[in-house]
Amino acid sequence: MKVLNVYASLNGQTEKIALAVTQAAKDAGCTVTTLNIQKDKTHPDPLEYDLVFMGSGVYSWLPGKAMIKWMDEQMEAAKKANRILPNSPRIPGKFAALYCTYAGPHTGEAEAIPAVKYMGQLYDHLGMTIAAEWCIPGAFVPSKMQFMNTQGRMGNIEGRPNEQDIASVQGKVIALIESLRPVVASIAA
Numbered sequence: 001m002k003v004l005n006v007y008a009s010l011n012g013q014t015e016k017i018a019l020a021v022t023q024a025a026k027d028a029g030c031t032v033t034t035l036n037i038q039k040d041k042t043h044p045d046p047l048e049y050d051l052v053f054m055g056s057g058v059y060s061w062l063p064g065k066a067m068i069k070w071m072d073e074q075m076e077a078a079k080k081a082n083r084i085l086p087n088s089p090r091i092p093g094k095f096a097a098l099y100c101t102y103a104g105p106h107t108g109e110a111e112a113i114p115a116v117k118y119m120g121q122l123y124d125h126l127g128m129t130i131a132a133e134w135c136i137p138g139a140f141v142p143s144k145m146q147f148m149n150t151q152g153r154m155g156n157i158e159g160r161p162n163e164q165d166i167a168s169v170q171g172k173v174i175a176l177i178e179s180l181r182p183v184v185a186s187i188a189a
């Protein structure tokens with residue numbers, strides 16, 4: 001299975017999850033391209049992959065600015081290629097899975113859900129099926145913001161994402177790939 005894993009990570013928290021996603025997908029036998037959009041400005045074609053993972057930290061209940069800009073550019077390219085059609089017809093065997101890390105200091109997971117929904121819309125518009133959305137606690141890194149790691153709606157999130165979060169994501173990645181394998185194989189046949 002051909003996998004693309006795109007991510008943006010301001011303080012390295014989402015990157016911990018992104019690298020775990022890549023490793024798990026490789027362990028499941030996939031060919032994986034990993035793209036940190038802050039370091040690599042290329043714009044791959046999502047439809048060249050069977051499964052696209054995409055992740056970001058959460059900033060004001062959306063992905064960070066770098067991710068939003070990258071998505072705007074992807075959308076522009078898709079429009080130019082006449083791929084954004086009324087009713088967004090489904091493309092068989094094309095899937096996307098979105099993940100974010102978030103601190104939820106004010107309203108908890110409600111701050112993360114719009115971010116994964118927003119990211120998913122790029123792929124849904126292209127006709128890909130949203131196969132998973134994962135929101136993983138990620139502590140504030142800047143020292144002046146760390147009080148929110150203990151005083152926010154999420155309770156104590158110091159040290160998150162931790163080893164357990166990473167192991168949990170890896171288990172979900174492998175399970176997702178196994179669930180999609182028969183569909184992708186039947187289309188390739």
Ligand SMILES: Cc1cc2nc3c(=O)[nH]c(=O)nc-3n(C[C@H](O)[C@H](O)[C@H](O)COP(=O)(O)O)c2cc1C
Pocket residue numbers: 008009010011012013014015056057058059060061064101102103104105111112137138139140141142145
């Ligand atoms: C300046 C700043 C603003 C943030 N705003 C939010 C927010 O609005 N909602 C939220 O849930 N988390 C917020 N966070 C927490 C981050 O989403 C969280 O720490 C995440 O794991 C960071 O991921 P990254 O380092 O990969 O970008 C903010 C963090 C910073 C540094």
